[in-house]
Amino acid sequence: MTVKKAASLESEGKVVLPGDEVLRIPEHGQIRIGPGLQQQGSKIVATRPGVVRVAAGSKVWLDSRQRRYVPAEGESVVGVVIDRMGESFNVDINGPSTAALPLLAFEGATRRNRPNLRTGDLVYARVVVAHRDMEPELSCMDVHGTAAGFGPLEGGLPESVTTSHARRLLSQPTPVLLRTLAGGLSFELVVGQNGRVWVNAPDTAATVAVANAIQQSEGLSEKQAATFAQELLNGLQATRAVKTE
């Protein structure tokens, strides 16, 4: 029996509470368990309230609304620089503790050529080390050592969302809300998997509109999100028309 069949037979799409058994470990085959699940003997048990999801046939995970971020290696986050301690920056990534971003973890950085990051700046970085008992470590370079879009974010407006909404915004295909908004506006969007997003558009009204749309669209169905985005665009165009008259 494949895992997919097992999970879809029993608990896929079901709402579980911490302690509920989600799955029995099958005798054959492999399962990968994702966030929110823990192995207890021969059972896989939920550690958070959420909905059971199965992906790609063998990965089982919990979809739960959570604001606090649990750092995981390889994820990309938007952080706020809190201060500089020695050879690294202290960055708040909305997790249980602050993270360390070494001064040299930037493309082309040397001891003489320091990155231009001040306290209070927003920075887009990758989580390099994330262990339960240690302070997480970030980097503004990808695995090959190039900047790849990481680094300080200039201007724009940050917004706070749940971590699950952030993941949905990053999923493929592009969510209908973003597609619709992009149809009528041009804007830059950086989504941190830690629940912090950053929006930058040429004019203030558009930036505010997009940032609020993203935050308020959590929980909307595809159709609702499309309608919501279209109404927002119409409203923006109407105010612009009034201004130019």
Added chain:
Amino acid sequence: MPGPTGSLVSSNEAQFILKALKEGHRVDGRQPLDFRAVKYKLSEDDSGAEVLLGRTRVFTAVTAELAAPFGDRGNEGRVSYHVELSPLAVPTFEGARAGGASPEVTALLERALRDSGAVDTEALCVVAGRKVWSVRVDVHVLSADGNIGDAVVLCALAALLAFRRPAVSLGGSDGSQIIVHSKDEKESVPLSVHHLPFSITFALFEGGQLIAVDPGRSEDICCEGHLTAVVNAHGEVCAVHKADGCPLSTDQIMRCIRAAVSTAENLTTQLRAAIESHERARIAQRVRRHTVPQDALNGAQQVPVS
């Protein structure tokens, strides 16, 4: 920059807030003088109210007991106000210090509702010199998303309007025994509230040139100061509170007060509407409907409706 409650606002956000305000926008889509929509949930058992101001959530419980009056005010009852900032709202609200915000909020609440004479304390007298009602208002801030002060005053006011105290009468052999009636015996009595004062806070930017009413979380933290005006819909100013931040000229203060009065008019209408619909729901809940069986009707008898 770190805020007083330990929450963080990036310099990007702080700069954007200012830039947007200069263009007449606020980061949550409001206009500078737009107060957030208020949602009221008045308790069915007449004990208090919950208020949602945007995502700031406050709950108030009102209780009353008979007590001896204070020496020099024999014919007045009293109302005491207590505010608790729960760590649920902001994690740094823990322990006795409570981030330093609690005494200021309690003081604002007392000035707004007690010192303005909103609640009639003489109506709380039962037997002059012997027994008066002592009303206790406990406000709990459950969720903080900016402008806790205004939300606290609003919730305390709504709770005082929703509260019902037991009816009392004097009886006994010599007419001096106080009988407290249960709700089933006699309808409980609302408090006598003279007027509805609202606390309206403005966040100040650019040395007072730019103002934003009912600041959100990040506006609260990166503004240059706050001005609070406690006014009612009649245009009466009950208090003006400015505890910190950039200095303001009299013109700027008057501008805020005028904006506060027009906001108070809207808030008054909304609060009255909420109280009225709550009243209707209360009465509807207590009407016991008596269904008449068909054969009794055929007998053409008058069936009393209880």
